[in-house]
Amino acid sequence: MSNLSLIVVLLVLLALGYQLGMARSRKVATVNSDLRMHSRPHHYGMMVGLWAVLPAFFILILWLWLSPAIINSMMLSQLPATVLALSADELRVVSQRISNLANNFGVVADAAQWELDAAEHLRILKANSAMVLTSLMAVIAAVGMLLSLLKITPRLKARHQVERVVKALLILCSTVAILTTIGIVLSMVGETLKFFSYIPPSEFFFGTTWNPRFSTVGIGEQGSFGLVPLLAGTALIAGIAMLVAIPLGLMVAIYLAEYAPVKLRNTAKPLIEVLAGIPTIVYGFFALVTVGPFLRDLGAAIGLDINATSALTAGVVMGIMIIPFISSLSDDIITQVPKSMRDGSLGLGATKSETILKVVLPAALPGIVGAVLLAASRAIGETMIVVLAAGNSPALTANPFEAVSTVTVTIVNQLTGDNDFSSPQSLVAFALGLTLFVITLLLNVIALVIVRKYREQYE
Amino acid sequence: MTIIAENPIKAVAAPSQVQQKVIDSLNRRHRKENLFRRLGLTAVLISLGLVAVLFINIFSKGLPAFWQSAVTLDIYFDPQIIKIPPMPQQRDDESDNDFRQRHIEWQTEIGFVNFNRLITDSLQKVLPDANKHRRDLARVVTSGERFALRDMVVADPSIIGQTRTLHLLTDANIDVWLKGNIDRSLPDEQQQLSAKMREWVDKLSADGVIQNRFSLALFMNPDSRSSLASAGLAGAFMGSFYMMLVVILLAVPMGVAAAIYLEEFAPRNKITDLVEVNINNLAAVPSIVFGLLGASVLIGWFNLPMSAPIVGGLVLSLMTLPTVIIATRSTLKAIPPSIRQAALGLGASKMQAIFHHVLPLAIPGILTGAILGVAQALGETAPLLLIGMKSFVASIPASPFEQASALPVQIYLWQGNELRNFFEARTSAAIIVLLLMMISLNGLAIWLRKKYEKRW
Numbered sequence: 072m073s074n075l076s077l078i079v080v081l082l083v084l085l086a087l088g089y090q091l092g093m094a095r096s097r098k099v100a101t102v103n104s105d106l107r108m109h110s111r112p113h114h115y116g117m118m119v120g121l122w123a124v125l126p127a128f129f130i131l132i133l134w135l136w137l138s139p140a141i142i143n144s145m146m147l148s149q150l151p152a153t154v155l156a157l158s159a160d161e162l163r164v165v166s167q168r169i170s171n172l173a174n175n176f177g178v179v180a181d182a183a184q185w186e187l188d189a190a191e192h193l194r195i196l197k198a199n200s201a202m203v204l205t206s207l208m209a210v211i212a213a214v215g216m217l218l219s220l221l222k223i224t225p226r227l228k229a230r231h232q233v234e235r236v237v238k239a240l241l242i243l244c245s246t247v248a249i250l251t252t253i254g255i256v257l258s259m260v261g262e263t264l265k266f267f268s269y270i271p272p273s274e275f276f277f278g279t280t281w282n283p284r285f286s287t288v289g290i291g292e293q294g295s296f297g298l299v300p301l302l303a304g305t306a307l308i309a310g311i312a313m314l315v316a317i318p319l320g321l322m323v324a325i326y327l328a329e330y331a332p333v334k335l336r337n338t339a340k341p342l343i344e345v346l347a348g349i350p351t352i353v354y355g356f357f358a359l360v361t362v363g364p365f366l367r368d369l370g371a372a373i374g375l376d377i378n379a380t381s382a383l384t385a386g387v388v389m390g391i392m393i394i395p396f397i398s399s400l401s402d403d404i405i406t407q408v409p410k411s412m413r414d415g416s417l418g419l420g421a422t423k424s425e426t427i428l429k430v431v432l433p434a435a436l437p438g439i440v441g442a443v444l445l446a447a448s449r450a451i452g453e454t455m456i457v458v459l460a461a462g463n464s465p466a467l468t469a470n471p472f473e474a475v476s477t478v479t480v481t482i483v484n485q486l487t488g489d490n491d492f493s494s495p496q497s498l499v500a501f502a503l504g505l506t507l508f509v510i511t512l513l514l515n516v517i518a519l520v521i522v523r524k525y526r527e528q529y530e
Numbered sequence: 531m532t533i534i535a536e537n538p539i540k541a542v543a544a545p546s547q548v549q550q551k552v553i554d555s556l557n558r559r560h561r562k563e564n565l566f567r568r569l570g571l572t573a574v575l576i577s578l579g580l581v582a583v584l585f586i587n588i589f590s591k592g593l594p595a596f597w598q599s600a601v602t603l604d605i606y607f608d609p610q611i612i613k614i615p616p617m618p619q620q621r622d623d624e625s626d627n628d629f630r631q632r633h634i635e636w637q638t639e640i641g642f643v644n645f646n647r648l649i650t651d652s653l654q655k656v657l658p659d660a661n662k663h664r665r666d667l668a669r670v671v672t673s674g675e676r677f678a679l680r681d682m683v684v685a686d687p688s689i690i691g692q693t694r695t696l697h698l699l700t701d702a703n704i705d706v707w708l709k710g711n712i713d714r715s716l717p718d719e720q721q722q723l724s725a726k727m728r729e730w731v732d733k734l735s736a737d738g739v740i741q742n743r744f745s746l747a748l749f750m751n752p753d754s755r756s757s758l759a760s761a762g763l764a765g766a767f768m769g770s771f772y773m774m775l776v777v778i779l780l781a782v783p784m785g786v787a788a789a790i791y792l793e794e795f796a797p798r799n800k801i802t803d804l805v806e807v808n809i810n811n812l813a814a815v816p817s818i819v820f821g822l823l824g825a826s827v828l829i830g831w832f833n834l835p836m837s838a839p840i841v842g843g844l845v846l847s848l849m850t851l852p853t854v855i856i857a858t859r860s861t862l863k864a865i866p867p868s869i870r871q872a873a874l875g876l877g878a879s880k881m882q883a884i885f886h887h888v889l890p891l892a893i894p895g896i897l898t899g900a901i902l903g904v905a906q907a908l909g910e911t912a913p914l915l916l917i918g919m920k921s922f923v924a925s926i927p928a929s930p931f932e933q934a935s936a937l938p939v940q941i942y943l944w945q946g947n948e949l950r951n952f953f954e955a956r957t958s959a960a961i962i963v964l965l966l967m968m969i970s971l972n973g974l975a976i977w978l979r980k981k982y983e984k985r986w
Contacts, residue, residue, distance in 0.1 A: 247851065
């Protein structure tokens with residue numbers, strides 16, 4: 072039986088156990104009519120179902136995890152001595168061939184007799200393994216179901232058992248987020264350390280040229296992996312994006328929160344937030360085919376030499392993308408400023424704009440700074456716009472009209488090229504990823520702390 | 531005196547020096563006030579204008595690509611050209627391997643049939659001087675269409691000897707020429723089409739043999755590099771579909787379960803605080819970092835297949851998880867404690883109170899959060915590039931374990947195609963498809979929120 076059908080059978084067993092457990096509990100209840108049952112019938116049903124399925128499921132997982140290696144070694148042990156003398160790599164090829172023969176998958180040309188024998192052996196082993204697994208699961212499921220059915224008495228705390236299992240499941244799910252973070256950190260630190268065994272950290276963090284070359288080049292001249300030009304490019308683009316997004320986003324937030332009639336606010340706010348939901352690849356394409364040529368022509372008209380794919384193009388489009396982040400967050404924060412502060416200022420004769428600029432904004436400043444930091448971390452980690460529109464030229468420059476490269480673009484380039492996965496040319500992507508992770512993490516933590524502090528101030 | 535009469539404040543008497551100063555400064559302050567207000571309005575209008583420019587730009591570029599030039603031809607399935615033995619059937623005494631071998635041989639034989647001849651023969655009937663330009667003749671119809679003819683024969687061999695009227699897609703360059711996406715006045719050496727071909731195409735178009743037809747190929751075909759005009763989104767769509775399936779099956783239930791635990795059961799202590807901070811940070815980690823995680827852990831350690839939707843789905847699930855958790859938690863938080871207290875007061879256990887009373891009330895909010903998470907995952911590109919989904923896949927994946935592309939990745943691949951004149955529009959069309967899917971998802975979320983929104 073295939074694993075999928077085994078799982079389907081387990082689900083059927085769950086339903087069956089549920090029904091049997093309910094029926095049994097009702098019967099027990101009528102027999103002992105003087106005693107009250109501890110739990111509701113469906114609790115007993117659930118308990119029986121779980122006892123039938125959970126142990127068998129664990130067996131299945133364990134089996135699927137361990138059996139392939141065991142079967143393979145059993146098969147290999149039967150091979151002729153001449154074959155066993157081969158190196159580990161050749162042996163892997165042999166077992167791949169044999170398993171292809173056994174699965175009837177792909178026509179393996181001129182199979183030797185010993186290969187056919189081994190394939191037959193493998194087939195038998197696999198069939199046996201599946202049979203043993205199925206019968207083992209059947210026995211365990213049957214025993215679990217029977218025992219738990221027999222255990223049903225008025226005093227059995229079935230609900231507690233079921234709830235404990237459910238709670239364990241809930242806890243398991245909430246650890247996934249933690250495991251993801253640990254996975255990110257561990258995998259990236261591991262690969263980064265490997266990278267640092269080729270290139271010293273000082274060269275990576277302070278080097279001013281980025282020219283990784285290809286992995287085929289000998290160790291003697293493996294190219295230079297300087298982070299500085301990439302960081303500079305990232306900062307340049309993110310800076311331009313913030314220059315576009317902060318004034319626009321902030322003014323939008325102020326106008327919508329303080330001036331706009333309710334009708335305008337209710338239509339304009341969701342419409343502007345549409346910008347946040349558009350996939351970044353769409354912005355990238357927009358930057359590449361529309362904004363870039365437009366800026367180039369504009370530059371030509373006023374005598375500036377602007378590349379179609381440049382830091383400016385990527386930055387402007389990224390700024391457009393970030394407007395709603397700043398406007399929504401700032402809007403929330405501005406509306407949180409207590410009304411009494413505005414009333415006090417207006418009562419002293421200040422105009423509305425004076426109230427906003429001298430009272431509301433200073434009060435909301437920490438929150439707005441938090442919003443800006445969150446938006447900045449978004450801009451730094453943004454990938455597709457820069458991949459398409461920044462021009463991918465890792466030169467150290469402060470000229471926004473030239474093509475630049477960023478940390479994210481370089482990660483994509485290094486991992487999607489033809490590089491060997493264990494070469495420094497690929498591994499550097501993880502070092503860059505870790506750098507990016509740490510920078511955005513710091514920005515986020517600072518922003519969250521500021522925003523949280525601010526919330527407490529007015530709650 | 532006329533000045534005073536115009537100003538009501540000054541009308542009473544001539545203003546003193548102090549009053550004049552106040553009036554001046556008031557006027558100045560009011561001017562500033564107006565300026566500030568107008569600045570705000572301008573910012574709002576600019577932002578709305580940017581939304582409009584973006585959409586108008588994409589739609590005006592992409593909509594024409596949904597219609598493609600197709601030539602209407604009477605194709606005679608000539609038995610003189612299609613000479614193939616009947617499709618092999620598996621004999622009882624035959625092993626699977628031998629049958630597969632025989633089937634491959636049969637397919638190879640069909641591959642030798644010159645289906646292009648069928649097309650050129652039929653084109654000769656509409657083009658009088660065709661015989662002198664056989665090279666051009668073979669290029670009128672895009673090369674992918676001969677496989678469509680082959681598939682027709684394989685599906686129904688009885689078609690051999692009959693004539694069918696078919697709409698066949700023209701070459702991509704003909705589509706570009708007819709749509710005016712290339713400058714017609716360019717000299718010969720800069721044109722993609724030969725002079726003869728341009729003359730033919732204009733004639734056929736004038737005769738109505740070549741018409742602009744709604745392009746099903748865009749939706750039904752997988753990507754193609756040899757026959758650009760028939761490159762479609764079907765493969766990418768299925769890839770995205772499988773990934774969203776994984777996200778819905780994994781991220782949504784896990785996220786909801788995690789949120790229930792954290793919001794309702796978890797004790798308030800250092801560990802819970804840590805989990806909370808961690809989830810908030812995870813939500814803000816750049817998506818490309820999740821791609822790195824997938825590349826090193828899922829592909830490097832667990833040896834999952836490269837480019838497979840299952841890996842993409844797992845990566846996107848991890849990325850969406852925090853979004854779902856945060857949305858579910860805020861929904862649960864909004865449900866008044868009185869509901870829980872009433873259930874507990876009537877003797878329900880905590881588990882019963884939450885699963886029977888709190889959760890049903892929270893379902894609209896949870897669904898909204900889940901849909902928004904799925905929409906976010908649908909548009910994500912960067913992490914997919916890192917797990918190998920950038921590779922060109924010319925088939926429609928039949929399962930989540932096969933190589934596939936995804937809609938946003940397809941957009942990325944198409945925008946880089948050399949035939950810019952043709953693919954700029956096709957990329958925009960793909961973007962329109964993606965945007966429409968996202969808009970409908972978001973619309974669904976808004977509708978759910980509006981329909982079930984409750985103020986406690």
